[in-house]
Amino acid sequence: MSLRSPLSKAVGLGSAKHGFSHWWWQRVSAIALIPLSIWFVFSVVCLVGGEYQTAVDWLSSPFNATLMLLFVLAALFHGQTGLQVVIEDYVHTKWVNLSILLLIKFASALLAILATISVFKVVLGG
Amino acid sequence: MQKERPLSPHLQVYKPQLTSMLSILHRGTGVFLALGTPVLVLWLLALAGGAEAYVNFQACFNNWFAQLLVFGWTYALFYHLCNGIRHLFWDVGRGFEIETLYTSGKAVMLISVLMTAVTWYFAVSRLGGAA
Numbered sequence: 001m002s003l004r005s006p007l008s009k010a011v012g013l014g015s016a017k018h019g020f021s022h023w024w025w026q027r028v029s030a031i032a033l034i035p036l037s038i039w040f041v042f043s044v045v046c047l048v049g050g051e052y053q054t055a056v057d058w059l060s061s062p063f064n065a066t067l068m069l070l071f072v073l074a075a076l077f078h079g080q081t082g083l084q085v086v087i088e089d090y091v092h093t094k095w096v097n098l099s100i101l102l103l104i105k106f107a108s109a110l111l112a113i114l115a116t117i118s119v120f121k122v123v124l125g126g
Numbered sequence: 127m128q129k130e131r132p133l134s135p136h137l138q139v140y141k142p143q144l145t146s147m148l149s150i151l152h153r154g155t156g157v158f159l160a161l162g163t164p165v166l167v168l169w170l171l172a173l174a175g176g177a178e179a180y181v182n183f184q185a186c187f188n189n190w191f192a193q194l195l196v197f198g199w200t201y202a203l204f205y206h207l208c209n210g211i212r213h214l215f216w217d218v219g220r221g222f223e224i225e226t227l228y229t230s231g232k233a234v235m236l237i238s239v240l241m242t243a244v245t246w247y248f249a250v251s252r253l254g255g256a257a
């Protein structure tokens with residue numbers, strides 16, 4: 001016999017109240033990354049070993065800059081959700097667990113903003 | 127009486143299954159790719175930093191260890207991509223039959239190796255042409 005109320009079962013939220021959205025957004029970012037990562041690998045192969053100016057011209061196109069930002073931000077978000085699950089699975093000491101999770105979130109935010117500002121700087125020709 | 131019961135998993139005679147190995151590899155490649163994101167951001171920073179910063183960034187990849195890392199990231203990306211698609215099929219409740227699991231697992235291994243090989247073939251031939 002379950003002591004959960006019918007409403008609690010139907011809503012399907014556990015004690016943390018946000019389990020589904022973590023799972024869902026991990027999938028949404030995964031699907032977005034399918035075409036984006038193929039585009040990214042193709043682009044890197046085209047730029048590898050090339051001149052600075054070639055790479056700048058390439059990233060200066062609004063189309064490439066948009067896809068690059070989408071790729072980096074989706075990758076950072078997806079990576080952060082994945083690392084969180086790994087930490088939650090293996091690190092059981094509460095304060096270590098919390099410290100690493102915070103570190104991952106802060107590092108992802110830092111990388112996301114660094115990437116965004118860099119791409120904008122190239123696009124705007126600074 | 128209790129001594130005769132097999133302990134599970136009995137590691138000396140434990141035969142690893144393709145399915146569990148691919149599952150571990152999915153997590154492993156995921157963590158490895160996440161560790162690569164700072165390098166990707168460094169590339170963008172170098173692009174924003176000017177010609178000198180970009181040349182310095184490129185110079186960091188003139189050694190076998192860095193190239194091995196990039197090769198690893200290429201394979202990890204394609205493996206995680208292909209196996210991720212396999213995961214998405216499971217998410218909608220498809221492909222759970224044992225036979226299908228093995229077929230899709232082998233397909234993922236084959237396609238990820240092929241995609242890595244094609245990518246590096248083009249990258250190396252471009253580098254060879256430039257040099």
